[in-house]
Amino acid sequence: MAYSDKVLDHYENPRNVGALDKNDPHVGTGMVGAPACGDVMKLQIRVGDDGVIADAKFKTYGCGSAIASSSLVTEWLKGKTLDQALEIKNSDIAEELALPPVKIHCSVLAEDAIKAAISDLKQKSGAEV
Amino acid sequence: MASEFPQNHFDLFRLPVRFALDRAALDQNYRALQGEVHPDRYATATSAERLRSAQMAALVNEAYQTLKSPVDRARYLLHLNGVDTQEETNTAMPADFLMRQMEWRETVEDARAAADIAALEKALDDLKREAAEFETQLHTALDEKNDHARAADLVRKLRFLDKVRDETELAIETLET
DSSP states (O other), X not given: OOOOHHHHHHHHSOSXXXXXXXXXXXXXXXXXXXXXXXXXXXXXXXXXXXXXXXXXXXXXXXXXXXXXXHHHHHHHHTTOBHHHHTTOOHHHHXXXXXXXXXGHHHHHXXXXXXXXXXXXXXXXXXXXX | OXXXXXXXXXXXXXXXXXXXXXXXXXXXXXXXXXXXXXXXXGTTSOHHHHHHHHHXXXXXXXXXXXXXXXXXXXXHHHHXXXXXXXXXXXXXXXXHHHHHHHHHHHHHHHHHHTTOHHHHHHHHHHHHHHHHHHHHHHHIIIIISOOHHHHHHHHHHHHHHHHHHHHHHHHHHHHHO
């Protein structure tokens, strides 16, 4: 299958690969997986005292589209508040990367990873976020 | 050819509708059916009969492949019960399970990079053992407890193991050639 230039760019030069300290109270970790293709995605965000996402890292085992989707969202997440981050939809990711219909689930995975990371962060900090 | 159209894949091979499988009976009935519906036997038949035999041959093959694979068999059983396994949509696996999947993939990736066939074979053994454990749990969930939600969860988990297994086998194959 032909990947779009944007997918190839993120696949060949993935942004923000790596890990943050998952025990840091300001770090939220989201782990998600897609049974249909066996892809596994870990997305982490660190939020500053101002409530803005200061850093985002990912590690993804999957196809080019899954790697590109997670790489793209780490770029998008930085500088956003949690509420803004929750507005990122899989359709935005799919559109930006020009994903074909059979790869839409990769963008769904990335959206679910954002939600999981934020939910982890909120759980850590109690009701205050 | 069976006189009545089979109700389902199990019925086709005269097997009970359950996860536990008599593999010898499946293989034996598969070969018998293959012989009955083989297109060569219908070379001089009418075009309608030839079409029917070709359709039956395709059905027999598909049914055999489905029943032979534990994951496909479990999914098919759930499908017969009207249960969707949500493999396309359900991304919320338990965190520790996903962490384990990440570790499997790291192990395989490192071993492949180091061309360490022994480590890959060890990983493959571990993966097979874990898959067998899930299959035992599938048997319990489907045949004993009728717990469809649990069975669907196990099918989703097995898909992750299958993926690493494929990659591990491919890595071993590539390194050995």
